Amino acid sequence: MTPTPQELVERALATTTSDGCVVVLHHSTSANLRWANNTLTTNGVLDDSTVTVIATRGDATGTAAGVISRSASSTDQVTAIVEAADATAVAAAPAEDAAPLVDGDAAADWDEPAAQTSIDVFDRFAPALGEAFGRARDAREVLYGYVEHDVTTTYVGSSTGLRLRHVQPTGHVGITGKDADLARSAWVGQATRDFSDVDALALSAELSRRLGWAERKVDLPAGRYDTVLPPAAVADLLIYLYWTAGGRDAHEGQTVFSRAGGGTRVGERLAAKPVRLHSDPALPGLECAPFVMATASTSSSSVFDNGHPLAPTDWMRDGQLRSLLQSRHSAEMAGLPHTPAIDNLALTIDGAHGSLDDVVAGVENGLLLTCLWYIREVDPQTLLLTGLTRDGVYLVENGEVTGAVNNFRFNESPVDLLDRFSAASATTPAFSREWGDYFPRTAMPTLRVPDFNMSSVSQAS
């Protein structure tokens, strides 16, 4: 008989010989389909159970942690993990981030089993995709893409009484469409919790519409352009900004959020406009874990903080930097509140309304992007990022899309863009092309930037 996740957690807590112990058990099932050239290329289903044991042991010099994380589905495997964690806690140097383990009780849903998914989640999508392949062949178009659905149930138990459970459904679809000559390319993407809202035929129709826009091709040189960034492209840039917002890194003078001469820029107004960047475990449609799950200590997270509740957090409000990603330890170092990372991100512009189309309608002569790609940091001090446009840069003339232009390499800082944009739409669900596979829960507005820096032309099509 396979033990339940709860039995494995209890076994670990009963076995440890350390002063303190936290057990984080991730149980996952996932399914995926991948296709190219209008046919399936790979697929798979995955069944995973990973147990992380954090054993803590204190003496006069401090508290050490032993952290062991392994695939485990049997009690013998879990016992071996605990023994290894206990032994490491004895041998390890004191942990710099040591703090009392979080107290708590059993949550009401603790006894519930792990939630599951299977390949059957695509029962409706797969036949529709087959139909889309047929339509694409008829239209001399080629489809490439990927769908994935993952359901991870996390159980956190501690020697201080915590018994927490969280179910996280995560799914996404991305489809690239090309014409048969591979001269035109378009992309659509969407995050989903359960695939009930994913319509393969509607997505492929949108690709056809965009490939139609590209029938007129205009070559443009490098330069600064009046540029409309749709929510996906804004997510591409803002997720990177979020990942760079570590409190300790800023405090120690290593990021764009560091103040010259020492300390952080928290409290400083970074954008003149009413920009709000925030996270909230309860954001509708973007729901995520409401407590800390940390299987490693980093500069902005700590294994000692497991189970700590997550509150709605403003990272920026009214253009002002309000908070940085903090563990209890980094917050104490920086003298700032403990504001841990949260697994979603929303950008809203106070007073902004209307849609992407409304923003495009205001552009006399400019560009409409689809998404960005291969984004890398060039200068941490300004958070200058480089990257490329991908799968559709459209020419906008007198408020309407009139053709497609070549791709570009850009060099821009998202911090600067939040100060320079000239128009914005209301915030909508957004799926980042570059990071969405790893950070799918985002909501972003469309932003219009009057002077976006296209540094050089890319021949990619």
Place this chain on the structure above:
Amino acid sequence: MASTHPIDPSFLALPLSRLADAALQRARDFGVQHADFRLERIRTQDISMRDARLEGAVDGEVLGFAVRVVVDGTWGFASSVELTSDAAVRTTEQAINVARVSKPISSEAVELAPEPVHADATWVSSYDEDPFQVPLADKVAALAEWSSRLLVTKPVEHTSAVLNQVFENKFYADLSGTTTTQQRVRLQPVVEAHASDVASGRFDSMRTLAPPAGRGWEYLTGTGWDWDAELDRLPTYLAEKLVAPTVEPGSYDLVIDPSNLWLTIHESIGHATELDRALGYEANYAGTSFATVDHLGTLQYGSPALNVTGDRTVEHGLATVGYDDEGVAGQEWDIIDAGKLVGYQLDRRMARMMGLPRSNGCAFADSPGHIPIQRMANVSIAPAADDVTTGDLIGRVEHGIYVVGDKSWSIDMQRYNFQFTGQRFFKIEHGRLAGQVRDVAYQATTTQFWRSLDAVGGPGTWVLGGAFNCGKAQPGQVAPVSHGCPPALLRDINILNTASESGR
């Protein structure tokens, strides 16, 4: 050269053959055209330090198995972490069900190029000391000592140090009778120093250039890298960089050190000559390639000085194996010969599609939970026959820049346009180094760049660089890979000033 270490007995004690037999027998019951079983145990230990103190240390282990089948011309793949015969049978049935669900969207029948049977084959990578047998406290002490050495020097204000270690075991069996058992060890030590300049308000950092390597703990104690020399020089280099003049953008001749060039090879040659990209399999994610199959044998990729091989055999290489994840033996082959595109990286399905008799062994899965796909071999540039030194190359430059160490990298979805920065840049004037400059990025198009290759260094300058974290595919997979190269002299390359790029 394979090592003399035996396969870890605790891996051999797992029910390898029992689960494989159960899975493959179940696959036979269904009359599949192909079935393979792969059981992996991947042990990792990641240590991070800040300012000579332990920030985090995690021991990880992924242990599970996968069954891949071809049923009725369609792939099916499933995996599990439950190491029982029942689970092996159930997972095989799941893989067959996945193939059934996938059949309506599959219009090309999957066929695989043949491979000789490798029965009961064993292979172990080349290393001296298993890093997992070294106590954690000793590793933390070593990283702390390196960090402390930097922290007491000017201008260093903060340090970070990381040590990633992997001990990988793979067992593979398929219906043809191939059974392979392998063991690989690799590690990646990095130390970085941070500093600022009060007068300018500028901050900057510099890190060690030691590449990740398929070696053991000996790599940190003097074999394969001179850590003392590197750590001794780092603060001075960083101090010079902080106050260096900003670069004048424009056209320069570049001498690019192997510590930087490996990454340019990786992005502009390695990925561009992956056949799955050329065929469009990555069009929705990692991207395609300009080097499509109609160019094979004719495309002038670079100057005649450019000779590139793919291999899964070089000693200490991160992509080096005995056998790949489809049971194909490791090989070496030409990709670019005297500047001309002559080869691709393949797996068994693509080799068959190309009408080739055999795969060159580039199938890899990063974990038991993921399906093998074509991943990068060690892709390397051959040195010149003559004993040309880095100094000789610098001596041939009138007005140029010597580029050392990799940092930022970005390339477009078809592998044309790229932009790279580095750890440090030295001005070259009249054949001599003339101090550092800062805010440098080089930007070029792949074939234009490699056609500007004037010369490469000799055998004594060749260094095996590489990365632990090459990303590709959906679901995302991370692969380790090495790239060997000599320093290279390239003429008339466009240099950007990154400060002015940001509008400052």
